[in-house]
Amino acid sequence: MSPRVSLCDVPSVSAAPASWLDTIIKGDCVAALEALPAHSVDVIFADPPYNLQLGGDLMRPDQSMVNAVDDHWDQFASFEAYDAFTRAWLLACRRVLKPNGTIWVIGSYHNIFRVGSSLQDIGYWLLNDIVWRKTNPMPNFRGRRFQNAHETMIWASRDQNAKGYTFNYEALKAANDDVQMRSDWLFPICTGGERLKGDDGKKVHPTQKPEALLARILMASSKPGDVILDPFFGSGTTGAVARRLGRHFVGIEREQEYIDAARARIDAVEPLGKAELTVMTGKRAEPRVAFNVLMESGHIKPGEVLHDARRRHKAIVRADGTIFANGQAGSIHKIGALVQGFDACNGWTFWHTDRSEGLKPIDDLRSIVRADMARAS
Amino acid sequence: MSPRVSLCDVPSVSAAPASWLDTIIKGDCVAALEALPAHSVDVIFADPPYNLQLGGDLMRPDQSMVNAVDDHWDQFASFEAYDAFTRAWLLACRRVLKPNGTIWVIGSYHNIFRVGSSLQDIGYWLLNDIVWRKTNPMPNFRGRRFQNAHETMIWASRDQNAKGYTFNYEALKAANDDVQMRSDWLFPICTGGERLKGDDGKKVHPTQKPEALLARILMASSKPGDVILDPFFGSGTTGAVARRLGRHFVGIEREQEYIDAARARIDAVEPLGKAELTVMTGKRAEPRVAFNVLMESGHIKPGEVLHDARRRHKAIVRADGTIFANGQAGSIHKIGALVQGFDACNGWTFWHTDRSEGLKPIDDLRSIVRADMARAS
DNA sequence: CGTCGTGTTGAATCTTTAG
DNA sequence: TCTAAAGATTCAACACGAC
Numbered sequence: 001m002s003p004r005v006s007l008c009d010v011p012s013v014s015a016a017p018a019s020w021l022d023t024i025i026k027g028d029c030v031a032a033l034e035a036l037p038a039h040s041v042d043v044i045f046a047d048p049p050y051n052l053q054l055g056g057d058l059m060r061p062d063q064s065m066v067n068a069v070d071d072h073w074d075q076f077a078s079f080e081a082y083d084a085f086t087r088a089w090l091l092a093c094r095r096v097l098k099p100n101g102t103i104w105v106i107g108s109y110h111n112i113f114r115v116g117s118s119l120q121d122i123g124y125w126l127l128n129d130i131v132w133r134k135t136n137p138m139p140n141f142r143g144r145r146f147q148n149a150h151e152t153m154i155w156a157s158r159d160q161n162a163k164g165y166t167f168n169y170e171a172l173k174a175a176n177d178d179v180q181m182r183s184d185w186l187f188p189i190c191t192g193g194e195r196l197k198g199d200d201g202k203k204v205h206p207t208q209k210p211e212a213l214l215a216r217i218l219m220a221s222s223k224p225g226d227v228i229l230d231p232f233f234g235s236g237t238t239g240a241v242a243r244r245l246g247r248h249f250v251g252i253e254r255e256q257e258y259i260d261a262a263r264a265r266i267d268a269v270e271p272l273g274k275a276e277l278t279v280m281t282g283k284r285a286e287p288r289v290a291f292n293v294l295m296e297s298g299h300i301k302p303g304e305v306l307h308d309a310r311r312r313h314k315a316i317v318r319a320d321g322t323i324f325a326n327g328q329a330g331s332i333h334k335i336g337a338l339v340q341g342f343d344a345c346n347g348w349t350f351w352h353t354d355r356s357e358g359l360k361p362i363d364d365l366r367s368i369v370r371a372d373m374a375r376a377s
Numbered sequence: 378m379s380p381r382v383s384l385c386d387v388p389s390v391s392a393a394p395a396s397w398l399d400t401i402i403k404g405d406c407v408a409a410l411e412a413l414p415a416h417s418v419d420v421i422f423a424d425p426p427y428n429l430q431l432g433g434d435l436m437r438p439d440q441s442m443v444n445a446v447d448d449h450w451d452q453f454a455s456f457e458a459y460d461a462f463t464r465a466w467l468l469a470c471r472r473v474l475k476p477n478g479t480i481w482v483i484g485s486y487h488n489i490f491r492v493g494s495s496l497q498d499i500g501y502w503l504l505n506d507i508v509w510r511k512t513n514p515m516p517n518f519r520g521r522r523f524q525n526a527h528e529t530m531i532w533a534s535r536d537q538n539a540k541g542y543t544f545n546y547e548a549l550k551a552a553n554d555d556v557q558m559r560s561d562w563l564f565p566i567c568t569g570g571e572r573l574k575g576d577d578g579k580k581v582h583p584t585q586k587p588e589a590l591l592a593r594i595l596m597a598s599s600k601p602g603d604v605i606l607d608p609f610f611g612s613g614t615t616g617a618v619a620r621r622l623g624r625h626f627v628g629i630e631r632e633q634e635y636i637d638a639a640r641a642r643i644d645a646v647e648p649l650g651k652a653e654l655t656v657m658t659g660k661r662a663e664p665r666v667a668f669n670v671l672m673e674s675g676h677i678k679p680g681e682v683l684h685d686a687r688r689r690h691k692a693i694v695r696a697d698g699t700i701f702a703n704g705q706a707g708s709i710h711k712i713g714a715l716v717q718g719f720d721a722c723n724g725w726t727f728w729h730t731d732r733s734e735g736l737k738p739i740d741d742l743r744s745i746v747r748a749d750m751a752r753a754s
Numbered sequence: 755c756g757t758c759g760t761g762t763t764g765a766a767t768c769t770t771t772a773g
Numbered sequence: 774t775c776t777a778a779a780g781a782t783t784c785a786a787c788a789c790g791a792c
Contacts, residue, residue, distance in 0.1 A: 113493025142768035182526035292552035296589035321552020
């Protein structure tokens, strides 16, 4: 845990393990990075402040308050200030990165465009942007925007012409039902037993990342024995996953509270054996097809009339993806319930198209769309 | 199709349709934008050059050549040159945008970070970043990166404090099986019969966007009759979808070949009828009905007791249109908040009448009054 | 031991109108 | 251009107690 190590330009294939390996360095990330040897790190994962720029409090519809990220470390005076901060830590990271090393940075639309531009300006070479799709994101409570259901990660090499960075293409493909791993990943946010909580039962860190996300990142872009650096260590997810996967880690963190929690967490991790390190991960099911998908894919057209199985009721499809009957518009479920006088209805089985083959439930069309999607992917 | 129209600052509610509506303007996009009146456009969709920075030709494993986007319009000498270009057209767009207008920009990791930063620097306010997940993306042939399976769109308002931009939240939600629309969208890329092809059988435009994508964008963020501008019109997907959905369009394009293809394509589009285009709206769009109107119309009488849904609280209606509980009188909202100990409350859904049918929210009475008003008018 | 109902929560740039 | 008031708004998990 001593940040003061002798500077050396050896590409870190030294025999004796460095003293800063598998430790958490307390302090400012730029200063700590500058005390590390150059070209000593294989992969960097960085989860910097997002610069959320929140206004006042936000209330849920039930009048409970949303626990906002309003910590002091997320406050920046301007885009210029945030850019200066971003450039500083990205430059310091680039110095400690091996020539064939890569960096991952995660962010939201508040900051990721600043980060991406800075990466390019500094000389990093973008390899991919990866979308983390959340299975269970927070809703948009006011109904004035789309639900913010993803975050973006940028994967970049140190230089445009960097050769030989690690990318375990074959392993990823094998783990992904023998098709290459895409740039959109589906994971739940970190909740339940994985989420670190203090004695008061409250979450230790406001933005703890799920281990599954880090596991895929490290399995994809590093090898056992590699050195993984996280300049915004927080609750230590990067360290915990690195240790479990047989990688070395270096964390940098300013807050003692986070350091203590991270160290205890990492100490409790049982590293996997060599055999188990081969491969993991897999595809998550995602069969949901909403009614608008049927329209957008051309299987149902605006103006078409839908019937129930006995032709007692009918409804007209509109371009916005709602259907119209009895003077009211709404979802296939709502209108299905309305015309029957019920509280609820499964519109997929209730409503039918009436074409040359006769009445067919619209659920049949959904099956076709699902088959198309499966064949295409 | 005359780019030279007289400059006017009228907010475009002029009686006679402007001559540039539903036309394709030939020329440089910044010059053409500067010839349009200020504050005249509701929604902009822009698909700018991606600045792809491709090195040499890309070969598939079978040594066939990938038909990369290497047109001259996609060549920029440096990030600085691309940024200057980006700022210029984004500034010109901002001038023609109505105060409550919004802009969509689509891009890939090559350019979207430059675009997003420029949007923020210029003063646009980011509303969402939307991920277009492709069901059938091009594979990564080299196996050195993740399959690039998505593109990113940024949705932004003209200013941070812009009020009243169009977002058809309720319709999107209804079409999405009654859950709010997320920021990750799944669509196939444009292929098959939809893809414009020349006499030689080759695709007319290298990056033709699918109509389904534009349809969701326009259904989400515009109304029938709105003006939709596309400064990089290309093969005219924006115009074709706008026409079909009953919106006006303005396209700007430099290449005569694209203009010809787009015009023929748009001319063949059959606009949908008014009924199919009606968008489902929620309570926000309903005329305001104050509580005292319920009393004046006899739907609620002074002295009646209101309850919350679980009969935990009650209040008495007074002749002046206030209600009384816990020793205080005030609006249905204020007293609803008071009895619950909250800062705010929607009294329309909180308070219920208790008559022969049991508890019913007073919002139901408001619906009846609205229906009466509609019938009378 | 389940099931059901209730309550809590997560990186959030989250309203509109009248006066 | 202010402020105050009206009024609109949530999805997937998890935890916990009751039964």
